[in-house]
Amino acid sequence: MEFTKMHGLGNDFIVIYSEKELPSHAAELAIKWCNRFFGIGADGLVYILPSEKADFQMRIINSDGTEAEQCGNAIRCVAKYVYDHGHIDRENITIQTIGAGVQPVRLTVEDGKVSKVRVDMGAPVLDGLKIPTTIDETPVVNQPIEAGDSSFRFTAVSMGNPHCVIYVKDAVNFDLATWGPKLEAHPFFPKKINVEFATVKDREHIDMRVWERGAGPTLACGTGACATLVSSVLNGLTERAAWVRLKGGDLFIEWNEEDNHVYMTGPAAFVFTGKIIENEI
Numbered sequence: 418m419e420f421t422k423m424h425g426l427g428n429d430f431i432v433i434y435s436e437k438e439l440p441s442h443a444a445e446l447a448i449k450w451c452n453r454f455f456g457i458g459a460d461g462l463v464y465i466l467p468s469e470k471a472d473f474q475m476r477i478i479n480s481d482g483t484e485a486e487q488c489g490n491a492i493r494c495v496a497k498y499v500y501d502h503g504h505i506d507r508e509n510i511t512i513q514t515i516g517a518g519v520q521p522v523r524l525t526v527e528d529g530k531v532s533k534v535r536v537d538m539g540a541p542v543l544d545g546l547k548i549p550t551t552i553d554e555t556p557v558v559n560q561p562i563e564a565g566d567s568s569f570r571f572t573a574v575s576m577g578n579p580h581c582v583i584y585v586k587d588a589v590n591f592d593l594a595t596w597g598p599k600l601e602a603h604p605f606f607p608k609k610i611n612v613e614f615a616t617v618k619d620r621e622h623i624d625m626r627v628w629e630r631g632a633g634p635t636l637a638c639g640t641g642a643c644a645t646l647v648s649s650v651l652n653g654l655t656e657r658a659a660w661v662r663l664k665g666g667d668l669f670i671e672w673n674e675e676d677n678h679v680y681m682t683g684p685a686a687f688v689f690t691g692k693i694i695e696n697e698i
């Protein structure tokens with residue numbers, strides 16, 4: 418079976434293009450193939466599938482085998498894949514996700530190849546129970562949370578998938594491995610959560626590091642960057658448009674006042690293609 422390795426700012430994926438349905442054992446395949454020592458190595462397994470509602474459908478399975486509702490970096494990779502491989506020749510396309518519905522995507526094409534992707538990520542969900550958290554408030558802003566022997570304050574946002582944003586003094590050097598897993602599995606979050614640690618540098622620049630649900634520390638998180646911008650606006654810390662600076666690079670995020678939608682702009686890249694020898698890994 419053919420696969421393509423791609424990344425969005427270092428958040429890497431094994432991408433499979435298929436005319437069929439998601440295989441019933443996709444979770445098992447994700448665990449095997451995403452393994453960085455015994456497999457291909459990736460943060461997630463992404464399937465590009467046919468859709469009845471949009472040009473394509475994306476499904477994303479985290480490296481631990483759990484399916485996510487949405488993935489910002491993967492959707493940019495999907496857009497580049499389908500255009501650069503000639504599956505579509507329009508620069509405005511739609512991609513269906515399971516958690517955030519059908520998302521309009523605008524491609525910037527240079528020399529026949531996609532160089533940049535702008536995704537309409539839809540409206541953020543701010544209702545505490547719908548995110549979901551156990552907190553019956555809208556929005557869930559600057560709430561205290563205890564983890565281990567430390568206390569933090571978090572703001573919760575869903576971009577189709579759940580996020581909790583915590584402001585720290587120095588996000589770039591933050592100890593993700595200690596606090597990420599404790600917060601990801603905190604009882605406040607019935608479906609677990611993606612955890613963003615952020616430092617606002619000025620009203621248009623935020624440094625962010627992420628501990629992802631089902632994948633651990635990754636170099637970038639598109640939905641996490643969107644959630645961080647929304648959280649920063651709710652906390653009065655930034656403008657409605659800002660750069661979110663991740664370990665793997667920067668994303669430009671806008672929360673539009675008129676339609677309430679969040680727009681994410683960034684790159685996507687191919688790494689290599691390969692063939693999986695069934696039953697060998």
Ligand SMILES: N[C@@H](CCC[C@H](N)C(=O)O)C(=O)O
Nearest residue numbers: 485488489490578638639640
């Ligand atoms: N890296 C992604 C998010 C992938 C899914 C996430 N780990 C979850 O379980 O919700 C992004 O770029 O948005």
